[in-house]
Amino acid sequence: MSLSSILGQERALQRLRSILTTRAVPPALLFHGPQGVGKATAALEFAKALNCEKRQDDSCPREGPCPSCAGADKGIDPDIRKVDAAYQASLLEQEEAKQRSIKIDTVRHLIRDLEMRSMLGRWKTAVLEDAHTLVPAAANAMLKTLEEPPSRTVWILVTHRPGELLATIRSRCHPVPFAPLAADVIMQGLLERGIARPEAEAAAPLAEGSLGRALQTLERAQPDPEEWLAAPLAPFELADALPTGLHLARPLVEDQLHRMEWHVRRSLGPRTYASAEARAVLRELSDLRRALRSNASPRLVLELAALRLQEFQTAGSPKPP
Numbered sequence: 001m002s003l004s005s006i007l008g009q010e011r012a013l014q015r016l017r018s019i020l021t022t023r024a025v026p027p028a029l030l031f032h033g034p035q036g037v038g039k040a041t042a043a044l045e046f047a048k049a050l051n052c053e054k055r056q057d058d059s060c061p062r063e064g065p066c067p068s069c070a071g072a073d074k075g076i077d078p079d080i081r082k083v084d085a086a087y088q089a090s091l092l093e094q095e096e097a098k099q100r101s102i103k104i105d106t107v108r109h110l111i112r113d114l115e116m117r118s119m120l121g122r123w124k125t126a127v128l129e130d131a132h133t134l135v136p137a138a139a140n141a142m143l144k145t146l147e148e149p150p151s152r153t154v155w156i157l158v159t160h161r162p163g164e165l166l167a168t169i170r171s172r173c174h175p176v177p178f179a180p181l182a183a184d185v186i187m188q189g190l191l192e193r194g195i196a197r198p199e200a201e202a203a204a205p206l207a208e209g210s211l212g213r214a215l216q217t218l219e220r221a222q223p224d225p226e227e228w229l230a231a232p233l234a235p236f237e238l239a240d241a242l243p244t245g246l247h248l249a250r251p252l253v254e255d256q257l258h259r260m261e262w263h264v265r266r267s268l269g270p271r272t273y274a275s276a277e278a279r280a281v282l283r284e285l286s287d288l289r290r291a292l293r294s295n296a297s298p299r300l301v302l303e304l305a306a307l308r309l310q311e312f313q314t315a316g317s318p319k320p321p
């Protein structure tokens with residue numbers, strides 16, 4: 001893995017390469033952009049490249065990486081702190097599922113950690129995932145250290161919701177924007193991860209620019225339309241099985257809508273253009289998704305969508321004799 005292997009983010013990589021080349025490393029960087037497009041991976045690769053002993057352009061030679069990069073690849077580099085729910089849970093001796101925000105104790109610990117001089121003048125990096133969950137006191141503690149940063153230390157704040165960060169933090173960070181991925185880039189990412197081509201072709205156009213979302217859709221154990229299409233009561237049973245909390249039900253319905261669209265696209269087979277009927281169903285599913293996002297009842301959306309898909313299926317299959 002190296003910075004160059006991050007797909008479809010030329011603009012962000014260009015900025016990072018120029019920082020590496022000029023060695024003018026800002027004390028804080030803000031990696032922002034949609035979820036699942038490579039921000040956190042890029043942050044770790046950048047941190048690795050800062051200490052690389054054999055760096056050419058932006059990465060270590062593929063054959064025979066330097067000891068520093070080899071350590072980072074194994075996740076045992078003492079100078080790279082990857083701060084996520086698991087890190088905070090183990091630091092504070094709490095349950096991982098309960099880590100919903102980045103707390104002041106975590107940031108204080110990181111500040112002390114970064115201040116301790118690293119061996120041999122190496123760079124120390126803290127990568128904060130979901131940086132928008134920093135509690136205000138933690139953000140303010142970080143601000144103080146950014147005013148007089150210890151040398152050779154970098155904070156990388158990673159977020160898909162930069163607007164939720166304190167304005168004072170945002171203005172101290174050097175922004176590195178990440179873009180939604182093109183469908184062909186997602187396709188390539190899925191194939192590289194061993195997803196079969198037909199599945200990748202169906203999932204990539206639905207992923208809304210996020211490789212992470214495409215992988216989620218492919219991995220989540222939701223019932224596929226094939227499993228319920230033939231059951232007349234399925235639309236109501238699916239709706240009944242939804243959790244009552246709207247914030248819990250909405251992502252599940254969104255996911256089921258993706259699966260239905262995927263089913264329609266797959267049923268078209270190798271034909272390059274969709275039939276008028278399939279196009280109509282896809283349009284209706286996309287209208288329902290929009291309604292879901294503007295607060296329509298998840299239950300109702302799911303029922304309507306499932307009934308519509310069953311209707312499409314019956315119209316398309318040969319009539320029984």
Ligand SMILES: [Zn+2]
Nearest residue numbers: 052060066069
């Ligand atoms: Zn290296």
